[in-house]
Amino acid sequence: MTNPTTRRGFLRGGAALAAAGWTAGAGGWVLRPDWANAQAGAIKVGIATDITGAIAPSGNANWQTAQFAVKAINDAGGILGRPIELFLEDTASDPGVAVGNVRRLIQQSEVDVVLGGITSAMREAIKNPITQRGRTLYIYPQLYEGQECTPHLFCTGPTPAQQCARLIPYLIKEKGFKRFAMPSANYIWPQLLNKWARKVIEENGGEVVMEDYFPLDQLEYSATISRIMSENVDHIFNTVIPPGLQAFQKQLFEAGYYDKGGQTCVYFDENTVNYVAPRELEGVYSCLDMFHTIDDPTTKALIEGYNAMWPGTPYQFTAGSASTGMYRGIKLYEQAVIATNGDLARDAVSEAMNSAAIAEGPGGPAKVIAGTGHVEMNMYIAQSVGGKWEIISSESAVPPQECA
Amino acid sequence: MDDVVKLAFDIAAFASIMVLVVSGLAVIASLMGIFNLGHGEFVLLGAYTVYLFREWGLPIWLGMLVAPFVVGAFGAAVERSVIRRLYAQPIIAMLATYAIGLIIREIVRGLIGGQYYAIEEPIPGSFSVGGLSFSIWRTVIIVSTLGVMVAAWLFLTRSATGLQIRGALENPALARASGVSTDRLYALTFALGAALAGLAGALMVPLFSLSADLGVRFLVQAFLSVMLGGVGSFEGPLLGAAMIGSMVPGFQWLREIPGVGGAVSPVVAEVLVFVTALVIVKFRPNGLINSGRR
Numbered sequence: 047m048t049n050p051t052t053r054r055g056f057l058r059g060g061a062a063l064a065a066a067g068w069t070a071g072a073g074g075w076v077l078r079p080d081w082a083n084a085q086a087g088a089i090k091v092g093i094a095t096d097i098t099g100a101i102a103p104s105g106n107a108n109w110q111t112a113q114f115a116v117k118a119i120n121d122a123g124g125i126l127g128r129p130i131e132l133f134l135e136d137t138a139s140d141p142g143v144a145v146g147n148v149r150r151l152i153q154q155s156e157v158d159v160v161l162g163g164i165t166s167a168m169r170e171a172i173k174n175p176i177t178q179r180g181r182t183l184y185i186y187p188q189l190y191e192g193q194e195c196t197p198h199l200f201c202t203g204p205t206p207a208q209q210c211a212r213l214i215p216y217l218i219k220e221k222g223f224k225r226f227a228m229p230s231a232n233y234i235w236p237q238l239l240n241k242w243a244r245k246v247i248e249e250n251g252g253e254v255v256m257e258d259y260f261p262l263d264q265l266e267y268s269a270t271i272s273r274i275m276s277e278n279v280d281h282i283f284n285t286v287i288p289p290g291l292q293a294f295q296k297q298l299f300e301a302g303y304y305d306k307g308g309q310t311c312v313y314f315d316e317n318t319v320n321y322v323a324p325r326e327l328e329g330v331y332s333c334l335d336m337f338h339t340i341d342d343p344t345t346k347a348l349i350e351g352y353n354a355m356w357p358g359t360p361y362q363f364t365a366g367s368a369s370t371g372m373y374r375g376i377k378l379y380e381q382a383v384i385a386t387n388g389d390l391a392r393d394a395v396s397e398a399m400n401s402a403a404i405a406e407g408p409g410g411p412a413k414v415i416a417g418t419g420h421v422e423m424n425m426y427i428a429q430s431v432g433g434k435w436e437i438i439s440s441e442s443a444v445p446p447q448e449c450a
Numbered sequence: 451m452d453d454v455v456k457l458a459f460d461i462a463a464f465a466s467i468m469v470l471v472v473s474g475l476a477v478i479a480s481l482m483g484i485f486n487l488g489h490g491e492f493v494l495l496g497a498y499t500v501y502l503f504r505e506w507g508l509p510i511w512l513g514m515l516v517a518p519f520v521v522g523a524f525g526a527a528v529e530r531s532v533i534r535r536l537y538a539q540p541i542i543a544m545l546a547t548y549a550i551g552l553i554i555r556e557i558v559r560g561l562i563g564g565q566y567y568a569i570e571e572p573i574p575g576s577f578s579v580g581g582l583s584f585s586i587w588r589t590v591i592i593v594s595t596l597g598v599m600v601a602a603w604l605f606l607t608r609s610a611t612g613l614q615i616r617g618a619l620e621n622p623a624l625a626r627a628s629g630v631s632t633d634r635l636y637a638l639t640f641a642l643g644a645a646l647a648g649l650a651g652a653l654m655v656p657l658f659s660l661s662a663d664l665g666v667r668f669l670v671q672a673f674l675s676v677m678l679g680g681v682g683s684f685e686g687p688l689l690g691a692a693m694i695g696s697m698v699p700g701f702q703w704l705r706e707i708p709g710v711g712g713a714v715s716p717v718v719a720e721v722l723v724f725v726t727a728l729v730i731v732k733f734r735p736n737g738l739i740n741s742g743r744r
Contacts, residue, residue, distance in 0.1 A: 098564025100661070138564070232717055260716045263667065265658055268460035269702030270716070276453065292568055292659045300576040300585035323570065 076155075077113060079120045079129035088131040089124075089383065089390060091116065091376070092157030092182075094148045094172060095368075096164055099139025100263075100289040103320035103360065104164050104367035108187065109134060110359065111369040112161065114352050115376040125380050126388045133157055141171030148172045152180035158390045161185040161375045164368050165287065166235040173199055183392050183399070185379065187371025189313060189334070191238035195449035198396045200419045202378065202412070203371035204335050206242040207447035208425050209312045213333040214246045216427060216439070223281035223308055225255045227274050229267070229294065232259035236285035239312075243283055255279055264290045271301045284311040288321050295326040304328060315366035316435065327430045334365035335423045336409030337435040344406040348373070363408070370408040374421065378402040378414060410442065420446035452582055457703055461696045463588035466595035467654050468695030469688050471668050472675045473602060474646030476687035479676055481619055481639050484533065484543050488551025489672065490665025491558075492644050495521045496651025498558050500569060501660050510656075511572035517652035518645040525644020529637045537636070551665075559662035571656040591653050598649065599688065602642075606684055615639055671698075674727045680737020689738055697723045 079088065093112045096105030116130045124130065133155040137144035144163075151157050152175070160176045160183070163169040169186050176184040177198045186194070189203040217223045226247050230236035236259065244254050255277050258270050271294075274282065282303070286294045298304070310331040316338050318327060338349055352363040363369050382398035383390065403413035410424035425444045428435040475489045486492075496517040503513030528550060536543035571587040578584070606612040618625040618632045626632055651664070658664065671694050679690025701719035714722070731737075 100566050102563075102565045258716055261720055264716065264720070265667075266460075266464055266699050266702065268456070268464075268699050269705060272453065272456050272460070272703075289566055289659060289661065292566075293657065296657070297585070300583065300588075302576065302578070302583040322568065323574075 521648025
């Protein structure tokens with residue numbers, strides 16, 4: 047439960063209440079740097095993420111990550127001496143609600159850059175209000191299906207090539223999985239990712255037995271799961287998302303599938319325990335740009351810093367919930383603004399983003415591939431064992447292979 | 451054969467949830483002539499009670515036992531304060547219940563911060579019979595639904611109070627003349643309907659997750675059930691609910707028939723439920739059972 051007596055708890059509860067329409071003038075939160083005279087010349091960064099609704103645990107992790115990253119920058123003197131001021135709007139896990147709120151970031155708060163959006167449906171809904179009508183730079187932090195080549199839009203999460211190019215051959219060749227099922231939420235990310243994954247599965251000698259799309263909030267999966275059991279599926283490539291995810295995982299577990307076959311879900315991470323029971327994560331494979339278990343001092347220090355800033359938070363600093371992309375996005379933006387020598391004009395920063403790179407970050411270094419709007423990063427294949435993500439293999443500087 | 455058993459179990463489980471949700475709605479609609487548009491939020495309150503118990507560190511099963519009483523008491527209060535003034539104007543009463551529902555939903559949304567919460571079952575896991583595994587909690591729901599329905603039916607048809615309720619419905623003036631307090635009976639009926647909603651919410655929340663919109667998604671299907679079953683009786687809507695509840699997983703299973711699978715995607719299956727129900731209502735506008743109590 048939110049503890050309203052702490053400032054932080056009050057902020058979180060307040061944001062949630064505002065999003066639920068409870069406070070007058072419902073809307074954004076501003077987090078001003080606590081320097082004297084910081085107002086003059088602050089760089090305005092807008093965060094649009096899902097503070098409420100079905101994927102709120104991911105959205106809250108993103109917002110906490112943004113504050114964590116910005117605090118570190120401000121504590122170190124800001125960007126070229128200018129502090130960052132954060133503006134939050136809740137996208138409420140609902141693209142319909144989001145568009146109006148995001149517009150407020152641009153028209154009222156007049157932010158210099160917007161970071162956020164978690165699902166691809168959300169990105170599709172808010173990208174035009176931001177980049178075209180809003181003429182503002184947009185950084186999308188979540189792993190996604192690829193093919194997003196809109197100008198002035200930078201994707202700082204991993205692409206299908208980064209997530210699946212090695213994972214799927216590993217599952218088939220090393221683990222011996224052959225018969226795949228693809229239960230999916232009915233929207234653009236599962237549809238395009240499945241198309242990509244199916245190709246790789248078939249090239250490697252596997253077979254896709256079934257590919258089903260469900261309404262996002264479907265409650266009843268008995269027919270699909272029964273078919274998974276009777277068709278002797280030995281691996282599930284899962285792209286169901288909350289709120290349907292909870293019922294799907296529970297019913298899959300109760301059907302006894304976990305004793306029979308494996309499962310991959312490429313957004314599952316340490317934050318997923320906010321959505322499903324730990325028993326339903328056991329044995330699941332994932333491939334992301336960071337896990338808490340990787341052996342990297344920078345990553346460890348970042349997670350420690352985050353946990354120290356947010357003690358006791360249920361919302362972890364993870365990759366599958368877009369937090370690594372959020373952190374990376376803010377740090378790359380910082381590099382770009384340094385490169386323009388403080389010019390915040392969209393075209394100038396966008397141009398500078400093309401050669402932005404950070405030597406240290408969650409999971410390792412990251413570098414924007416010029417002209418593609420995508421980022422090269424380290425990738426890790428891991429399996430959830432006894433509540434921990436055990437690293438199976440890692441690869442450095444994996445190219446995104448998008449928009450080339 | 452295995453598939454048939456599995457199908458029957460899945461259908462029974464989902465139909466039970468629908469029957470539980472609809473029973474409270476049916477009691478109030480059929481016996482009092484009021485469509486409680488806030489019914490979904492009574493279901494939500496039942497689920498929220500369980501969540502509160504968990505937050506307070508109390509056992510979840512205790513929350514489930516207490517939920518019907520909490521929501522029943524709440525229903526009685528609503529009846530005393532609002533509904534009883536509106537018996538002469540059913541449309542206004544309906545709008546009032548909608549407003550009450552909206553208030554409850556938004557308050558709960560504020561209280562849980564617009565989040566979704568997973569609630570564990572008091573008895574997790576599954577058991578297997580003959581190589582097939584069945585969810586324990588779904589079995590509990592099926593058994594509880596049967597028990598509650600039998601109890602409600604016995605109460606309405608066999609007990610003295612049940613007789614009074616039916617009598618008061620048939621002819622309120624005569625009932626009052628015979629010394630029956632119709633006021634008290636209506637309050638009791640409304641509280642009973644609310645308690646059933648609370649129980650439904652409490653039992654089903656572990657299968658899904660708690661969010662402010664939990665009730666909304668069942669409300670439309672519940673009203674469809676009442677339309678399908680007919681308003682006059684207690685049994686009619688329950689039959690309707692069992693049918694709607696069977697169609698939801700049933701149509702998903704249609705896809706297992708060779709040749710049909712490609713045509714019926716899960717999205718189409720959800721729509722088919724409504725289409726089928728509406729077609730039935732078209733041909734039986736008074737519902738499946740329309741000779742019941744009036």
